[in-house]
Amino acid sequence: MSAPAARRVEPVAEVPISVTVNARAVEAVVPARQLLADFLRDDLRLTGTHVGCEQGICGACTINLDGEPVRSCIMLAAQVDGSSITTVEGLASEGLSPLQQAFKDNHGLQCGFCTPGFLMTLATVDPDEYPGTDGIREAISGNLCRCTGYGGILQAVRTAWNRVEDG
Amino acid sequence: MADAFVLGSRPVYTGTHVTRRQDDALLSGRGAYVADLRRDDMAEIAVVRSTVAHGRIAAIRTAEAAAVAGVIAVITAADLTDVSPYPNFASAYTQTPGTFPLAQDKVRYVGSPVAVVLAENRYIAEDAAELVEVDYEELPAVTSLEDALDPDSPRLFEHWPNNRLLDLQPDDSEAAAILAGNRVLRRRYKMGRHTAMPMETRACMAEVRDGRLHLWCTNQHAHIARTTLSYVLPMAERDIRVVIPYVGGGFGLKQHLYPEDVVASWLALRHGRPVRFVEDRAEHMIAAAHARDHMVDIEAAIADDGRILAMRVQVVQDLGSAEIFPGAWCPALTTAAHMTGPYDIGHCAVSVAAVATNKTPGGSYRGFGVPEAVFALERFIDEIAAEVGVDRLDLRRSMLLQSEDLPYKTASGALLDSGSFAESFEKVVELGEAAHRRAAAQHGTDQQSRVGVGYAVLFEGVSPTHHGASAHWAGHESCSIEVLPDGGVRVASGVTDQGQGTTTFVATLAADALGVPIETVEVELADSDSTPYGLGAFGSRQAVIGGGALLLAAGEVRDKVKRIAAHMLEATEDDLVIEAGRVHVAGSPEPAVTMAAIATRAVIRTMDLPPGMAPGLEATARYEPELMEHVPDERGRINASASYANAAHAAVIRVDLGTGEIEILDYILAHDCGRVINPPIVDGQIWGGIAQGVGGALYEDLRFNDLGQPQTAFMDYLMPSALEMPEVVIKHFESPSPNTPLGMKGVGEGGTVGPAAAIGNALAHALAEFNPQIRETPLSPAVVRAMIPDRGAAT
Ligand code: FES
Ligand code: FES
Helix, strand or coil: CCCCCCCCCCCCCCCEEEECCCCCEEEEEEECCCCCHHHHHHCCCCCCCCCCCCCCCCCCEEEECCEEEEEEHHCCCHHHHHEEECCCCHHHCCCCHHHHHHHHHHCCCCCCCHHHHHHHHHCCCCCHHHCHHHHHHHCCCCCCCCCCHHHHHHHHHHHHHCHHHCC | CCCCCCCCCCCCCCCCCCCCCCCCHHHCCCCCCCCCCCCCCCEEEEEECCCCCCEEEEECHHHHHCCCCCCEEEHHHHHHHCCCCCCCCCCCCCCCCCCCCCCCCCCCCCCCEECCCCEEHHHHHHHCCCCEEEEEEEECCCCCCCHHHHCCCCCCCCCCCCCCEEEEEEEHHHHHHHHHHCCEEEEEEEEEEEEECCCCCEEEEEEEECCCEEEEEEEEEEEEHHHHHHHHHCCCCHHHEEEECCCCCCCCCHHHHCCCHHHHHHHHHHHCCEEEEEEEEEHHHHHHHHEEEEEEEEEEEECCCCEEEEEEEEEEEECCEEEEEEEECCHHHHHHHCCCCCEEECCCEEEEEEECCCCHHHCCCCCCCHHHHCCCCCCCHHHHHHHHHHCHHHHHHHHHCHHHCCCEEEECCCCECCCHHHHHHHHHHHHHHHHHHHHHHHCCCCCCEEEEEEEEEEEEEEEEECCCCCCCCCCEEEEEEEEEECCCEEEEEEEEEEECCCHHHHHHHHHHCCCCCCHHEEEEECCCCCCCCCCCCCCCCCCCCCCCCCCHHHHHHHHHHHHHHHHHCCHHHHEEECCCCCCECCCCEEEEEEHHHHHHHCCCCCHHCCCCCCCCEEEEEEECCCCCCCCCCCCCCCEEEEEEEEEEEEEEEECCCCCCEEEEEEEEEEEEEEECCCHHHHHHHHHHHHHHHHHHHHHHHCCEECCEECCHHHHHCCCCCCCCCCCEEEECCCCCCCHHHHHECCCCCCCCHHHHHHHHHHHHHHHHHHCCCCCCCCCCHHHHHHCCCCCCCCC
């Protein structure tokens, strides 16, 4: 879904926001009702944030907001004024981060649609709080994947977190 | 298999873990799915959907919506004057729903598209869609397959004699005669309604460039989609290009060419602007294909030791409104084709009915009729064992096909040319019994729970004909290979990639078949302008059929490479090997000629070619398996698949007697898909398949009330998360098929088809003291609680 563009419809309240996205300062005027996911995807062209349900359930749209994982499909762009956001495009300055590399090496993705959400959830997690493979399951339990059955994802995280012995 | 299907002299990639080339883009958010595509002048659509399950459309008022600023058009079926209904190529044996992209006169399910708003963006389109008013004269709804079978039920289609789209009653006299003289056992099994639910919803974007229609979409077949569009729009096929970019999972659901694809195309042609449709999840729940919803009645003649002597089976599939293309009756036929399982059951007569109801149209979903057959048969075998008083494992052993029985033609016509039925079964029994002993030791003293182990053993037709579903397309696949002057290779094929790794297997086989470094192979898929006509993704066919076409094309190119190299090296072709992009005499790496030098000669310095040789270093080949049949014989028998994979499943579960919840403690699967190309990709297919099978067995349920109103929102549609999905132990068997390229068999569905049966049997084992009747899925906590005395009343 995209924000009202050239031809305006009816008076829609607009809100100015300033926000840091992937270490870049962004000033924008957004429609009050625009979803954060749509702002990122349509206005900033950061389409790595995927929308799987628009209902806060699947986790595909997860981004990091001031260091916390949040679902960008159930937030408004207007709410993030003054915040700092990281999306999957900002995870590594070049190439792949160790976690991304572990997903690649362990076949942790198939269609890849859910993958940015998993990566952004895991990016904020302290591994010590999620011991063992059961801990990893807990950590990713708010993200749905329909392709992998989670086997490759668990193996990727075990590798990234140096837990291969659990496998 | 004929020598045409060979890898090159020194294969180095096949059978290893080649990492996937799209992963860098996907992992960093750079892979563009359809919803990520945008054009500056793009407009978007929102669909007005029926709110009633069955009704006549009395009036549609669109004026208010059309007046909204930013709305470009509001259309209904009446506007599509130049559009044809979807064709029905199966009219010889099915009724015709006459499906039209937007509802004409009647609606037959909640979610049926009635009108479409085209606006500057989706926000405006959705606002305006709410202003479209539709008056319905409601009709009584048919909401279950039992009701639909009743000849007095309200008819969905007035021009049909009843609600049966398909009604096949093959001659069952042989089975009947055996039933008449023996002990007979009868059971009814049902598999509930669930769906593929890919994480990416459906989407398309249509754009007209230079008078041609370009459609980017999430469909699984670029060419079938193009041909279908040409029938429906109708429009010259040469003027249509279908492109499938990254797709977020298909699983069969995206096999159908949906109304929105047609309407977006029509609007783009009419208004000259790019038109995008991105389905939201709420729409997906009611408007994308549902699946399963089968009832299987088995009557079997039983020997004293429990062996099945003959079966008479009735399969009934609830099609929903049946307004979908290709039609969705084929899963029922597939159920019929798998009813004997990998057992020596000499007589099996299956009648098949597919009925229309006022629910979302059913369509394809991974497994495609096989989970229904496996659930019914494997539960039935456990029930026979209990009834007759024999061991359920021994009963299977007494009927399972042994290697010396192969090749074996099942009573349904499937030609099982290879397999490891008994071996894979014994493997999971060994591991399953051990896991069950561990579980019993750990939880045996717990009065509040029970543990059990259950098994399922199965074969599964893979790489099938498309004819069962479409009655039109058959079963070939295509591949073009071109070596460019610098030695790089371009491979274009009709297969497509929804995340299963198709691109990677194409690169792998091409590199090995030509003897070049995999980095020098460029793969082009899923663009109807740049790939040869092929059938794409369905039925776990792509490695087998697509691989076959690829090996044929590569063989032609390889032969020519050798002929040119022999000329350059003054050697004999038969002495040459190609490896790492260089050709030399076997055993002496120098002198060598590079692929670049050979290709340069073939297409640039053609005057240096051997005398009489035509220029060029390329080939296009098509492969259609010889033994695959497209139409059944008079007794309904058909060998509808080019190959048959097999698997054995074991589930060890713990049932909480208080809550009725089932926890899967161990899941073991032995799988045989013949030659493996990429082990992690094969394992990934199995894990993912099991997750979908477990979801259907335990949690996922699409419910409708008596009015035909859908009762399951996305929030209530419980797909397994990492917490519900068990750790899986996979054991591989490799029984190469003598009849397929490299002995390959498909792997896409083997994980999905077994869990309902294995878990159902584990539940029966765990709750044996209560003699539960486990004959339906999903086995939700409420269903399980009802099996436990004194707990049934609790909800
Ligand atoms: S799209 Fe945001 S949670 Fe599903
Ligand atoms: S990889 Fe496809 S949904 Fe996770």
